[in-house]
Amino acid sequence: MASIIEGERSYARSRGLAEKAEQLIPGGHHLSGRPLLVGEDCPQYMARGVGARCWDVDGNEYLDYIGAYGPFLLGYANERVDAAACAQLQRGNLLSLNHPLHVEFAERLLSRFPGADMTVFMKTGSEATTAALRIARKLTGKRRVVRCGYHGWHDWCLPLEPFVPSGLAEQVLELNVADPGSLEVLLSSAPNEFAAVVVAPEMILPTRASVFHDLLNTAHKHGAVFVLDEVKTALRIKPGSFQRHVGIVPDMTTLSKALGNGWPIAAVVGKREVMSCAAGMHLSGTYHGETAAMAAALATLDFVDEHPVAEHVWALGERLIDGLNAAAAQHQIPAIAFGEPLPPMPFLKFTITNAAVNERVKAAFYRESFKRGVLLHPRHLWFISYAHTAEDIDRTLSVAEYAFAVARRELEAHPE
Numbered sequence: 001m002a003s004i005i006e007g008e009r010s011y012a013r014s015r016g017l018a019e020k021a022e023q024l025i026p027g028g029h030h031l032s033g034r035p036l037l038v039g040e041d042c043p044q045y046m047a048r049g050v051g052a053r054c055w056d057v058d059g060n061e062y063l064d065y066i067g068a069y070g071p072f073l074l075g076y077a078n079e080r081v082d083a084a085a086c087a088q089l090q091r092g093n094l095l096s097l098n099h100p101l102h103v104e105f106a107e108r109l110l111s112r113f114p115g116a117d118m119t120v121f122m123k124t125g126s127e128a129t130t131a132a133l134r135i136a137r138k139l140t141g142k143r144r145v146v147r148c149g150y151h152g153w154h155d156w157c158l159p160l161e162p163f164v165p166s167g168l169a170e171q172v173l174e175l176n177v178a179d180p181g182s183l184e185v186l187l188s189s190a191p192n193e194f195a196a197v198v199v200a201p202e203m204i205l206p207t208r209a210s211v212f213h214d215l216l217n218t219a220h221k222h223g224a225v226f227v228l229d230e231v232k233t234a235l236r237i238k239p240g241s242f243q244r245h246v247g248i249v250p251d252m253t254t255l256s257k258a259l260g261n262g263w264p265i266a267a268v269v270g271k272r273e274v275m276s277c278a279a280g281m282h283l284s285g286t287y288h289g290e291t292a293a294m295a296a297a298l299a300t301l302d303f304v305d306e307h308p309v310a311e312h313v314w315a316l317g318e319r320l321i322d323g324l325n326a327a328a329a330q331h332q333i334p335a336i337a338f339g340e341p342l343p344p345m346p347f348l349k350f351t352i353t354n355a356a357v358n359e360r361v362k363a364a365f366y367r368e369s370f371k372r373g374v375l376l377h378p379r380h381l382w383f384i385s386y387a388h389t390a391e392d393i394d395r396t397l398s399v400a401e402y403a404f405a406v407a408r409r410e411l412e413a414h415p416e
Helices: 012-024 079-089 100-110 125-140 180-188 209-221 242-246 272-278 292-306 309-330 355-371 390-413
Strands: 046-050 053-056 061-064 118-122 144-148 172-174 194-199 225-229 252-255 266-270 335-339 346-350
Touching: 061 390, 079 292, 100 118, 100 266, 100 292, 118 125, 118 272, 125 194, 125 225, 125 252, 125 266, 125 272, 144 180, 180 194, 180 209, 194 209, 209 225, 209 242, 266 272, 292 309, 309 335, 309 346, 309 390, 346 355, 355 390
Parallel strands: 144 172, 144 194, 194 225, 225 252
Antiparallel strands: 046 053, 053 061, 118 266, 252 266, 335 346
C-alpha cells in the first residue's frame, strides 16, 4: 500500500462509470444509496478485493472496513470458502429435488443456536425477516407486528413510505429505540393483535442484556413471537451470536451476511413449536435450495469453528474504537467512536451541533481517509474481518490522525 502521506487520488474511471450508470440504472447505483460523499470526489466502483483490501477501477488500493456491508467476516476471496462453493458448482448447484446438503447444512446451523430446532433457507436477509413474520402470523393467527431497526427492503419494512400499500403503518409499528420499555405501551394499545416483535440488536444502544430480556418477556406476556434479527451480528459477536452474548433464546432468529462469506445465503432458525407451523406454507423461491452457497456456508462454519474469529474481530474493533476516540480528543473534534452494537461493528459519529458544519467536518475527515487508502463509510456502521490485522488497525489510526487534523482545520475555518 502506498504511503499514508500520499497526495491526491484520481477517481476518473469511477466518475465516468457513474455518469453512464445514471442513464442505465435508477439513481445510478445498484444499491438504493448514494456516493460515500455526496458531491465529492470519492471511489464509487471497485474492481477486486482480497482479504481486508480492495482496489477501485482507478487502481487505488484501500484497507476496507465496509466489507460489502457485512458479508465478508473472513475477508474477501477466502480461498477455502470459495473453493468449496466452486467445487459444488461443478456438481450442479441447483437440482430438481432436495439435496443432501440441505440436511447437512440444517444440522450444522441449528447446532450453533440454543433453542433452535428447525430452519428454512432463503437467499437474503430481507427474505429471512419477511419469512419469520409470515411464520409468526401463521402461528398466532394475528397480523400486527412491532419492528425495531432495518430489516430489509420489503414493503412491511417501510410502512410510512408513499410507494407501499396503504394500511401498513397501522399493521407495522416501530419501537422507539431510545425507550425500549415503550414496547409494553405499544403491545397494550391493541391487546391480542400482535403476532411478533422483531428486533435488530444493533439499534438498541448501549447494549445491556437486561433490555433484551425485558423485550423478550414483554413480547411473550402479550402472546407475540420474539424474533431476533441477527442478519448483521451472527458469527461476529463473541461467543458466536448476539443472543448468546446477552443470554436470551429467541423464538426465531434471522441470519444472512457473514453466514456465506460473500455467497448469498440466509435462513430462519427457531423453536420447533414455532417453526413447525411453516410446514406447507409458501416460503419457497427458485434459488432457495441452491447448494453452492450452502457449501460456502459450511466452509465458513468450519473456519469459524477452527479459528478464534469472533475474538479476533472483537479485539481489533476495540483497538480501533479506542484509538479513534483518543485521536478525536487530541484534535478536539466533537466525535465519538463506538460499537454498533459491539466492537466488531464499529462506527464514528460526528456530533457538532450545527448540522451544516458537522457535514463539512465529517466530509473532510472521510475525504482525507480515502486519499490515504482507508475505506470507511460516513453513514453506515463498519465491519472488522478476520483478515484485518493489528498492523492494519494501527495504520488506520495513523491515517485517522491526518484526517482529524484536516477536519480540525475545516472546523476552525467554519466554526459553529
